[in-house]
Amino acid sequence: AWLRICERLKDEVGDVEYRMWIQRITLGALDEDEITLYLPERFLRDWVRAQYGQRLQSLWREESSSVQHVELKIDKKIQRINEQTHRAVERQVEVASTATIGEMAHDDAVALEHDELPAFASNIEMRNDLSVPLDRRFTFDNFVVGKPNEFAYACAGRVADHPASPGFNPLFLYGGVGLGKTHLMHAIGLKLMSRGNISVAYMSAEKFMYRFIASMQSKSQMEFKEQLRSVDVLMIDDLQFLIGKNSTQEEFFHTFNALVDAGRQIIVSADKSPSDLSGLEDRLRTRLGCGMVADIHATTFELRISILEAKAKASGTPVPPKVLEYLAHKITTNVRELEGALNRLIAHADLVGRPVTLESTQDVLKDMLKAHERRVTIDEIQRKVVEHFNIRLTDMSSARRARAVARPRQIAMYLAKQLTSRSLPEIGRKFGNRDHTTVMHAVNRVAELMEQDPGLAESVELLKHMLES
Ligand code: ADP
Ligand code: MG
Known part of the structure; x- marks a missing residue:
């Protein structure tokens, strides 16, 4: 019933x-x-x-x-679980001393393996406004609604109108790349701020982590915490970045609890649902799923057409319906790509002073697809070959003639000719200033050997495949 x-x-x-x-x-x-x-x-x-x-x-x-x-x-049971978490959380906060947090942050910095981090971190002015600026174009009005995103849109609208309603806190938005998560978050922020005195902080999870680590290094972590805990609405974009960054997760967890307990709104986005974000701590995942979880699905053809129509109209340049259909058929990955393709068409039309047509579209798109193709460099080829044959990188440019290094060197030259648009003399220069005739000889020799020796042919094909993918 x-x-x-x-x-x-x-x-x-x-x-x-x-x-x-x-x-x-x-x-x-x-x-x-x-x-x-x-x-x-x-x-x-x-x-x-x-x-x-x-x-x-x-x-x-x-x-x-x-x-x-x-x-x-x-439901008392769910309530009780919530309360238990709250109590456990309070204990955690007491236990976490500054010293241990400092050490853990160091681990995250190492886990990040980010060369620029120290320089970047010391550049942060902690007194600066906490939020990253919002993009004025990312409004609710500019968001085209269709079946795949209507639920997320409605939830975002609801939170913008009534922040921190218990059933909607946190709001967890998830979906694939370029489907509008960031757009919706900005839209919420813009709407809230347009209504006046409310402090909204938006940042990516990556930025959150940089700031957290920077605050450790500059011994201003209390200030960082206080700033975070003083906002009315905190939005963290692309939370999946925190996978494996355990102490930043920990810090976020405490911030999260402090804010929700104080009746502030949290909005989080990620590429997967809380339950699928394995690699995030269980207790964090549990709490992330406690409010409203809203998914954005891949676009449908219909939605892509609606989006293109809206964007074409906003641009002021007329774009024939046939062209919009062509684009919606060709570019199915995400809205960002779709938008990019349309913008290129319009820019191209403006540049050459001719209207957008199906022919011009096919032309411009062809270029675009070509530009998308992966470009392999000679350096990459050399590294791969050296790794494969277990020799040293210097052997690629050395004068050694031993078969064990000369053959791989020739194979690398062959691949450079096949996979890049470099000329023979250019390739020669990359291999210890060898003459272009040497390169040509190598290319021919490898082609010959590949015909005679299926084992070698297979190795070369494998290398080629790895370099191209
Ligand atoms: P995500 O954060 O999910 O990767 P974004 O929010 O950055 O995606 O969206 C990528 C681009 O596509 C942005 O320029 C955004 O304005 C646009 N976009 C995505 N979905 C829509 C939509 N439904 N209507 C209008 N524009 C959209
Ligand atoms: Mg985004």
Whole structure:
């Protein structure tokens, strides 16, 4: 019966409302005359009761005439788990002394293996505004809504209008690259700030980590913590970056709890759902999934067309529908690429002073696909070959003639000729200033050997494949 009721409600209220509210109900006790439904938060319970209470009751009555009353309760179990986490969290905060945090941060800095880090870190002015500036174009109005993103859009809108409602805190947005996560986060921030006195901090998880480490190195971690804990809304983009960065995760976890406990809104994006982000600590994943989790799916052809139409219109340059269809067919990966292709077409049309046509589009796109092709460098080829044959890099330019180094050297020259657009003299220069005739000889010789020796041919093909992928 409950399933039928859910299905009917879904039809009545639509997918978005359904996922936002109804789907969070858990079926409890079924008595003769009373049905008990649970919701994880008081706020959600009150909302569902106000919006859908009557309807739930009448639907139950239709299923079973003996039902007198539908009771909506808060799910104590989930509540208790929440409280336990809170208490555990408080203990953690007390235990974590400054010294250990400092050491852990060092591990993250090492894990990062980022050469520029020390220079970068010391450049950070900790007194600076915490947030990275928001992109003014990333508004709700400029976001094109379709089936794949309507739920995330609705959730983002809801949080922008009512920040820190318990059932929506944190808001966790996830989906593939270039599907609009950052856009939606900025849209939330812009809308909140347009309504006045509210402090919003937006930054990537990467930036969060840099700042955290920088605050350690400049001994201003208290200041960093205080700044973070003083915002009304904290948005962290691309959280998957924190995988394997354990002390930064730890710091984020504490920040997260402090803010949520203080009734501030947290918004996080990632490329996967909390449960699929293995590599994040369990307790962090659990808390990330406690609010609203909204996914953005890959675009459909329809959505791509709508987006292209909107962007073409905004550009002011007329683009024929045939061209938009062509683009929506060709570029299916993500919205960023789609946008990039359209922008190129328009820029090209402006430059040559001719309108966008299907022919010009095919031409320009061909160039674009070519530019996307991976370019292999001679250095890369040399490194791969040296690694494969277990010789030294210096042997690539040395004068040694021993077969064990001369043959790999010839193979590297052959690959350089095949995989790059370098001329014979240019290749020769990269191999210890050898003459172009030497390179030509090497290229021919390897081709010959490949025909005679299937084992060698296979090695060369394998190298080629590895270099090209
Ligand atoms: P993500 O953060 O998910 O990788 P972005 O938010 O950076 O993706 O989006 C990439 C680009 O595509 C941005 O320029 C953004 O404005 C645009 N974009 C993505 N989805 C939409 C949409 N539904 N409507 C309009 N523009 C979009
Ligand atoms: Mg992004």
